[in-house]
Structures are given as structure tokens and as C-alpha cells.
Amino acid sequence: MKAFGYVNPTNEKDAIAALRAGGIVRPIGGGQDLLARMKDYLDQPDTLVNVKGALDAKVTALPGGGLTIGAAMKLVDLSEHPQVLKLFPAVADAAARVGSPQIRHQGTVGGNLNQRPRCWYFRQEEFVCFKKGGNRCFATDGENQYHSIFGNDGPSKIVHPSSLAVPFVAYGAMFRVVGPNGAREVPAAEYFTLPSMQTVRKENVLGDDELLTHVTLQAPGAVKSGHYEVRFKESRDWPMAFATVVLSMTGGTVGAARVVLGAVAPIPWRSPEAERALVGKPLNDATASAAAEAAVTGARALSGNAYKIQITKTAVKRAILQAAGIKAV
Ligand SMILES: Cc1cc2nc3c(=O)[nH]c(=O)nc-3n(C[C@H](O)[C@H](O)[C@H](O)COP(=O)(O)OP(=O)(O)OC[C@H]3O[C@@H](n4cnc5c(N)ncnc54)[C@H](O)[C@@H]3O)c2cc1C
Numbered sequence: 034m035k036a037f038g039y040v041n042p043t044n045e046k047d048a049i050a051a052l053r054a055g056g057i058v059r060p061i062g063g064g065q066d067l068l069a070r071m072k073d074y075l076d077q078p079d080t081l082v083n084v085k086g087a088l089d090a091k092v093t094a095l096p097g098g099g100l101t102i103g104a105a106m107k108l109v110d111l112s113e114h115p116q117v118l119k120l121f122p123a124v125a126d127a128a129a130r131v132g133s134p135q136i137r138h139q140g141t142v143g144g145n146l147n148q149r150p151r152c153w154y155f156r157q158e159e160f161v162c163f164k165k166g167g168n169r170c171f172a173t174d175g176e177n178q179y180h181s182i183f184g185n186d187g188p189s190k191i192v193h194p195s196s197l198a199v200p201f202v203a204y205g206a207m208f209r210v211v212g213p214n215g216a217r218e219v220p221a222a223e224y225f226t227l228p229s230m231q232t233v234r235k236e237n238v239l240g241d242d243e244l245l246t247h248v249t250l251q252a253p254g255a256v257k258s259g260h261y262e263v264r265f266k267e268s269r270d271w272p273m274a275f276a277t278v279v280l281s282m283t284g285g286t287v288g289a290a291r292v293v294l295g296a297v298a299p300i301p302w303r304s305p306e307a308e309r310a311l312v313g314k315p316l317n318d319a320t321a322s323a324a325a326e327a328a329v330t331g332a333r334a335l336s337g338n339a340y341k342i343q344i345t346k347t348a349v350k351r352a353i354l355q356a357a358g359i360k361a362v
């Protein structure tokens with residue numbers, strides 16, 4: 034690993050100043066992703082800025098009943114927080130399923146949302162693909178079994194690696210971003226970006242001199258939510274497909290629905306087709322099956338990942354049944 038400097042700011046302002054001090058500078062949370070990239074020579078910063086002492090690491094209740102989550106909070110703390118468990122169970126569930134206990138004790142919310150892709154070509158120094166400034170995507174005709182089935186007509190076929198991103202989009206979270214010109218609020222659904230030739234080297238709208246500081250979740254109201262991840266046996270690896278659903282009920286039928294898919298696209302992938310299949314319907318097995326079928330409308334498998342279409346349906350159906358409190362058979 035290349036030698037690097039280390040800065041320990043104690044507030045947001047000093048952290049932003051440190052990011053702008055010159056050379057290649059990266060913020061570091063738990064280091065679970067960044068240190069691995071540095072060891073593999075994928076990223077060679079001159080300076081690391083430790084954000085754990087500079088950013089908020091707690092959950093704060095908002096007057097209207099919502100919550101604000103500090104970006105330096107550890108995943109384990111998020112997964113066990115009583116208010117998160119009560120109000121936003123899909124967030125707690127996603128956090129609880131990340132990797133292993135060691136990763137959850139070390140990884141932070143900000144680091145999880147900003148982790149870089151797991152595409153195996155991206156993770157190998159020798160493969161200089163579009164994402165690393167090269168002129169091709171090796172996954173297009175290569176080993177693409179864990180790649181995208183939606184949003185894959187751009188230059189990169191990655192799936193977004195963050196498990197938290199999906200429930201945050203489903204609950205309509207806002208991300209607070211701070212930079213040299215102050216703070217701005219970005220809807221979670223607009224934070225993550227689909228790859229184009231202009232944007233392929235990044236996965237989100239964050240500038241190099243900006244930090245994600247908080248995630249805000251407004252009071253959810255009387256919603257039912259479910260989160261289901263399809264994983265390889267009991268592995269600690271990333272899920273192969275997953276879904277979060279958030280449903281508002283009107284009497285016995287679904288009044289409004291948000292269905293967001295994970296590990297199937299370069300961004301958390303909202304499915305309006307599945308949402309339409311739910312609205313106005315009673316919550317039962319038949320509705321869940323119809324919504325699961327609708328969720329894969331427009332899916333376009335690559336050469337090695339057609340199996341993902343079926344497991345995406347499974348994830349959507351089981352997330353809906355979980356929200357409904359119906360046991361999957
Ligand atoms: C075996 C294994 C299994 C895993 N399984 C999963 C899984 O199922 N689901 C999942 O979601 N993840 C999974 N992960 C990834 C892991 O959860 C992330 O690497 C971890 O959450 C990153 O958090 P961190 O604080 O350690 O980030 P860091 O490594 O410190 O940072 C990650 C990136 O975010 C940037 N960054 C950090 N904090 C901020 C901030 N506040 N603002 C802006 N940028 C910031 C850093 O510069 C860096 O580029 C797995 C990892 C391993 C090794």
C-alpha cells in the first residue's frame with residue numbers, strides 16, 4: 034500500500050477543509066471498503082480524513098416523529114436502535130444482514146452508502162474498464178453473473194453495492210450533504226446515478242470535497258414494510274437480489290406502494306410496475322405474486338445472469354408477504 038497522511042478533524046468544517054488540502058484526499062469511515070481498495074492499488078490517496086470524529090454518529094428524533102441518522106453511526110448500532118427497529122424496520126433489517134458482525138461493528142452508514150462497486154473486474158488492478166478510465170466494460174461479454182438486469186444499457190453493468198440504499202429510497206429518505214459552499218439536501222432517490230459516459234467513474238452526485246453527514250427519515254405514518262434478501266446459502270457475501278416494500282393501507286386495500294429492488298441495477302431500482310400491481314388490491318398471496326411478476330417487466334438479462342429474474346420475483350413476493358404478515362410457503 035502506498036504511504037499516506039492521516040487527518041483527524043473534530044468537526045464538519047475542518048473535515049471539509051482537510052478534503053480540499055491538495056493531492057488525492059479521501060474520507061474514511063470504518064475503512065472496510067476504502068482500505069481494501071488501497072491494498073489492491075485501486076485507490077492511492079495521499080491523505081485520509083477520518084470522519085468518525087467529525088460527523089454525527091447517533092440517531093436523533095425529529096419533532097414530527099421522524100429520525101435523523103448520523104453518517105458516522107456504525108451499522109450494528111443502526112440495526113439495534115429501538116426507534117429505527119420500530120419505525121423503519123426494513124432499514125434495521127438491511128443493516129443487520131450486512132456482511133459479518135466484524136463488518137457491522139466497523140462499517141458506518143456514510144461508508145456503506147458511498148462504498149464502491151464489487152464488480153470483480155473493477156476490483157482487479159489489471160482490468161482498466163470504463164469505471165477506471167479505460168475504454169471498455171469487461172463484464173459485457175465476460176463473467177457477468179452478479180451484474181445488472183435493469184439499467185444495464187449504459188457503459189457499466191454494476192449493481193449498486195449498498196444494502197442500506199434500498200430501504201432508504203423506499204422510505205423516501207433525504208441525504209444531507211455538506212461541502213465548501215454549505216449544506217444541501219438530496220433525496221436518496223436522486224443521490225445515486227446511472228452510469229453514462231460522463232458519469233461512469235462515480236456512483237452518486239457527491240463531489241470530491243463533500244461529505245454525506247446525515248440521513249433524514251420523515252415519520253412513516255401507518256405503513257407496513259418488508260425487506261427480503263436472496264443470498265447464496267448462508268454466505269456473508271452481498272445479496273444476489275433483494276427488495277424493500279413500503280405500503281400505505283386504505284382500509285383493507287393498498288393505498289400507495291413503494292417497491293425498490295437491490296442488487297439488480299447500478300442504482301436502487303424503483304419498480305412502478307410492481308407498485309401499480311399493488312395499489313387498490315387486498316394484501317394476499319395472489320396480489321404479491323402479481324406484483325412480483327410485474328416487478329421484472331423490462332428486465333434485460335446479460336449472458337450469465339438470467340437466473341436473477343426469478344430470484345428478483347422471489348424477493349419482491351416475500352418482501353410483500355412479510356409486510357402483510359403472511360408466512361411465505
Ligand atoms: C465480506 C463482505 C460482505 C459484505 N456484505 C455487504 C452487504 O451485504 N451489504 C452491504 O451493503 N455491504 C456489504 N459489505 C460492504 C461493507 O458493508 C462496506 O464496505 C462498509 O459498510 C463500508 O463502510 P465503512 O465505514 O467501512 O466505509 P469506508 O471504507 O470507510 O468508506 C467507503 C467509501 O465511502 C467514502 N466515505 C466514507 N464515509 C463517507 C461520508 N460520510 N461521506 C462521503 N463519503 C464517505 C470513503 O471515502 C470510501 O470511498 C460487505 C463487505 C465485505 C468485506
Ligand code: SF4
Nearest residue numbers: 152154162170189190
Ligand atoms: S461493469 Fe462497470 S466496473 Fe465492471 S467491468 Fe464493466 S465498467 Fe467496469
